Amino acid sequence: MLSNLKxxxxxxxxxxxxxxxxxxxxxxxxxxxxxxIPPPNILRRPLPLLPAPPFSGLKRGPxxxxxxxxPSSSFRxxxxxxxxMADQDVSYLxxxxxxxxxxxxxxxxxxxxxxxxxxxxxxxxxxxxEVYKSSEYSRILAICGPxxxxxxxxxxxxxxxxxxxxxxxxYPKRTPKxxxxxxxxxxxxxxxxxxxxxxxxxxxAENFDLIVDAMFGFSFNGQPRPPFxxxxxxxxxxxxxxxxxxxxxxxxxxxxxxxxxVEEGDITGEGLKPDMLVSLTAPKLxxxxxxxxxxxxxxxxxxxxxxxxxxxxxxxxxxxxMCVRIGKPPSVDIASLRENxxxxxxxxxxxxxxxxxxxxxxxxxxxxxxxxxxxxxxxSTSDREGKPSSRVVLLKGADKHGFVxxxxxxxxxxxxxxxxxxxxxxxxxxxxxxxxxxxxxxxKVSREESEQYFHSRPRGSQIGAIVxxxxxxxxxxxxxxxxxxxxxxxxxxxxxxPLPEFWGGYRLKPTRFEFWQGxxxxxHDRLQYSLRIVxxxxxxxxERLSP
Ligand SMILES: Cc1cc2nc3c(=O)[nH]c(=O)nc-3n(C[C@H](O)[C@H](O)[C@H](O)COP(=O)(O)O)c2cc1C
Numbered sequence: 001m002l003s004n005l006k007x008x009x010x011x012x013x014x015x016x017x018x019x020x021x022x023x024x025x026x027x028x029x030x031x032x033x034x035x036x037i038p039p040p041n042i043l044r045r046p047l048p049l050l051p052a053p054p055f056s057g058l059k060r061g062p063x064x065x066x067x068x069x070x071p072s073s074s075f076r077x078x079x080x081x082x083x084x085m086a087d088q089d090v091s092y093l094x095x096x097x098x099x100x101x102x103x104x105x106x107x108x109x110x111x112x113x114x115x116x117x118x119x120x121x122x123x124x125x126x127x128x129x130e131v132y133k134s135s136e137y138s139r140i141l142a143i144c145g146p147x148x149x150x151x152x153x154x155x156x157x158x159x160x161x162x163x164x165x166x167x168x169x170x171y172p173k174r175t176p177k178x179x180x181x182x183x184x185x186x187x188x189x190x191x192x193x194x195x196x197x198x199x200x201x202x203x204x205a206e207n208f209d210l211i212v213d214a215m216f217g218f219s220f221n222g223q224p225r226p227p228f229x230x231x232x233x234x235x236x237x238x239x240x241x242x243x244x245x246x247x248x249x250x251x252x253x254x255x256x257x258x259x260x261x262v263e264e265g266d267i268t269g270e271g272l273k274p275d276m277l278v279s280l281t282a283p284k285l286x287x288x289x290x291x292x293x294x295x296x297x298x299x300x301x302x303x304x305x306x307x308x309x310x311x312x313x314x315x316x317x318x319x320x321x322m323c324v325r326i327g328k329p330p331s332v333d334i335a336s337l338r339e340n341x342x343x344x345x346x347x348x349x350x351x352x353x354x355x356x357x358x359x360x361x362x363x364x365x366x367x368x369x370x371x372x373x374x375x376x377x378x379x380s381t382s383d384r385e386g387k388p389s390s391r392v393v394l395l396k397g398a399d400k401h402g403f404v405x406x407x408x409x410x411x412x413x414x415x416x417x418x419x420x421x422x423x424x425x426x427x428x429x430x431x432x433x434x435x436x437x438x439x440x441x442x443x444k445v446s447r448e449e450s451e452q453y454f455h456s457r458p459r460g461s462q463i464g465a466i467v468x469x470x471x472x473x474x475x476x477x478x479x480x481x482x483x484x485x486x487x488x489x490x491x492x493x494x495x496x497x498p499l500p501e502f503w504g505g506y507r508l509k510p511t512r513f514e515f516w517q518g519x520x521x522x523x524h525d526r527l528q529y530s531l532r533i534v535x536x537x538x539x540x541x542x543e544r545l546s547p
Pocket of ligand 1: 413
């Protein structure tokens, strides 16, 4: 059956399965898209050089040093992970208590050192996986010391390999014990490279995306000896050397940042400043001095007898997770967040004469770059008094006639559109440093078109659309769930669910487009297309706008 859309030559949107498949959504789903008409050559066309994803100051660097002194820092700060446990709520162990806990675990409580090491290494690997995605932080160097902390690092590296990372090991002082030999064999069998001190590349920052510091744990006392003193120094200077350019790979310390005093922390103030600390069993006293953005607790095995003996207050681990975030959530001075965009140039003679063609060129590139929901767009409307409002909706099709989305015809946006049909759409493709603005007038799509789209949606989404009196006040979630259940039962026999009168599509017919490509030093490219009537014909006129 030829769809109406297809007859009109309209391009509906088929996205990467990964961008939609895994996430339940009220508005869209894989099935939503799966029935759409595949766009031609969405992935087959050769792509122009796509820029590397820009560094995120939030992810890569430590909290901005200007945060504390900036005049705006008290004005408004961004922080995340509000659910993490605050520092003051968590118990800390002294060095001797930590040693006692280990003795109890491995004595009366029947744990073996291998087991604890496995659990520790797995916790570290999962904490890394929570924050540093393998797509961005693939190459991991684990620097392992001769003791248990080094063993934790070896185990973590093995798990990281299975999580899709590419670990490298620097293990200069091997411990000739069965446990450690076994770990080395396991890692070698996975072809994980072992690098000697001499093999270590001079520029660690260029060769590794993340460094695991597994040199010394809580039983260490005194001054680190060669070669570890030097290795620690390399990690310290790595941060200094690369701080300005923000290219320093994050450092993840296991339980104790190497070189720190187990209770006093970084006594000289010139030691390691890890970005992530994964405390094991319970944080040690030095962890109070940790100021990096990510403090996690791992070692989900502490039995109640130990918790009560040491009056431990430890956070609950979520679900089946092997790690839990504790400590202060990172805070960042909003004003200090900035990117220097590096992108291909956007030149007048390279863009398509028709803005819809140009839109699809960029849209295809956004899809090919693996962006999540590249069809999400901000729709801005305004009421009859000109008061604006914006929200995100999903583009469900586009062609020369316009850009289509679906919604509730009694929602706020619908009311505003009935009062004022002028609206704008905004696509922001962050990782590509691109923004597209589309302005025009909006009208409803035909009932036939809405019917067709409605029935292409999963039945759950169809029922959800009926249940939601969008933008009206509901007294509780249960109202929606009860109504949903009732309809689900009513249509359990598989009969077609009728399209409600109050639901359907809108089409924005564009009169202006702007394509924005971020460039260094804020000299961004902006090309505007405006619709002009020349000799009775509609023509798109392209102009460059000042950034
Ligand atoms: C990623 C994303 C996609 C959305 N897609 C739609 C959509 O396609 N249609 C829709 O009606 N609402 C969608 N929403 C919800 C809207 O943003 C908004 O909450 C809702 O439409 C009510 O808006 P209104 O009160 O201004 O009418 C989406 C929200 C998000 C975050």
